[in-house]
Amino acid sequence: MMTNVGIIGCGMMGKVHSIAYGGLQNITVRAVASLSREQAEECARITSSRTSTIEEILADDEIEIVSICTPTDTHRDLVVEAARNKKHVFCEKPISRTLSDALEMVEVCRENGVLLGVNHVVRFFDAYTEAKRLIEEDAIGEVVMARLYRGGVFPRHGWNNWFDEFSRSGGVLLDLSIHDFDFLRTLMGEVESITARSVKTTPSHPSRNRDHAIAVLRFANGSLAHVEGSWAEPDTAPSKFTTSFEFVGREGMITYDSDEDFTMRVQTVSREFPSFSKSTPASDPYRLHISKFIEAIREGRKVPVDGDEAIEALKISLAANRSAESGRPVKLLEVV
Template sequence: MRVGIAGVGFMGSTHAAAWAETDARIVGFIAETVEEAQPIAQQYGAKVYADYAALLDEVDVVDICTPTHLHVPMILEAAAKGKHIICEKPLALNVDDALKAVQACRQAGVHLFVAHVVRFFPEYALAKQIIDQGQIGRIATLRLLRGSYRPKKPVGNWFLDESKSGGILMDLMIHDLDYARWVAGDVESVFARKVSAVHQGSPVDYGLVVLKHRNGAISHVAGAWAYPPPTFRTRFELSGDQGMIEFDSQATSPIESLIIRPHSEAPDVGLPSSPVRESPYTTEIKEFYTALKEGKTPRVTAEDGLAAVQIAAAAVQSAHSGQVVYLESLGEGLQ
């Protein structure tokens, strides 16, 4: 299977390393400039394409790792050419665009997989399995935390432009919003707050989202772009009427000092670590690849990506309005 990767930033490089662990062939890359893509293309013995259309003409599947605001146009173009698609999260910045992408892929008969990688982290996957087995009874409350430093780029930091990234609620916290829905089911209402909605221009950001699930469960999701690089920490507490599951990425760490330093060796975007031998990003790509080859359904579908966008977009709306947002059924988009 011939694979093309759009975007050569940190996620594009991460996905390329994952594809290299399969028997698929990375045909080429596309980036904002040809020069930007040359090093990674040489690393994988691939070609640099001058434009997206040319890349699509020579691949079977395209892996989209570009800034979020570019996802939907690239999905639509790939679907029109009959190419299968893997897209980094979030699928889109709003529900209408996400639904348009899902429907276009259905009509074209191509697969669309959204890379919500938290479902592939072993601690999160194991907790889901324990809950599905009924070991903690009926799920009642979920508390989820994801904290990192504010994304940094030498130039053109699109992460800090909410019109391009959706901000902390859409870009960072959508991971746990998706996980909460995966564990506790569809969401009925969303209430959110975030620092940057009150203090514009703040050098850090913090968000809190409360979800009410249709089965009565409640999720409290917190996210921070407030730590010094390269810190990334996660935590969850999942409670049922017969027990609880806890995880804290810092639980086995000694006392540490977190000091903001002017020059820090850290990637542009914080990524959580995993103690397992195989990277969860590799596990994710392998599962998507198997789904493409064998027609199996992976643990993240296009409809899951759509639902995650709906929840995150409602959180963004709530944070700016100060009101609870009630979610409407997406109808066929989630069937």
């Protein structure tokens, strides 16, 4: 059974989606649309499709799924219109810039009988899935603390420099660290409160947005996590983007650093789970997530990361921004 797809937004993430769809069987990208003619033509070439307009994609009855790869503040309008045109939607993260927009997106998709998936893709990266598997198998005992880092150079690739506008991107805590907030929820449960600080540190570009932040999350089970996100790495940095994590349990710890040959290390006192180090494979997490999203549509079941889950991650980011602005801890219950 062939499934037809339309891609809206052909910047960096639109290109990533184009490549991911190209490796899937029984999937045809029928059309792509972008404000940039050059970027649209590149994605059309990658997918062997045609350039089109947003309106034409949404009106095309043969297109069943729409990928939304546009700036965060445009997600609400595009997702709502796609749902009203009876398209299933695979939307880039964050789900939206505001909670009210996200709630409306979920409700409109539900009313129109279409599925909404949000690309919290870190859940599908090999190192993170392996760490989650080991923790769920009790390899290091109960996790009591965690430390995660995600950062790189400032994302200048954004259309009209939209990452630099806080009102559009939400800054580093909402656009970038939300990846780690979402993943932590899958491991450590619900967040109770968050304390955050953010600063502007990059001298190499005229940023108005705060580009480096830390957040300390307190979970309902009493555990803690320290999350650091940065767009402030210098342009001369050897790695333009790096990630790392450390999970500390009562019987061991798991560490990973993408700068160290993607090596994961497990140290444990358990006889069932001896300590080891290994490199994690480099599969395509975007293709894996998209394929599982499409499988869920075909089989009529819940998508891997739906709008409700994306809203919970958004709430953490919004609470982090509120804490960074106010200088006080913020409870998740305050984000309504």
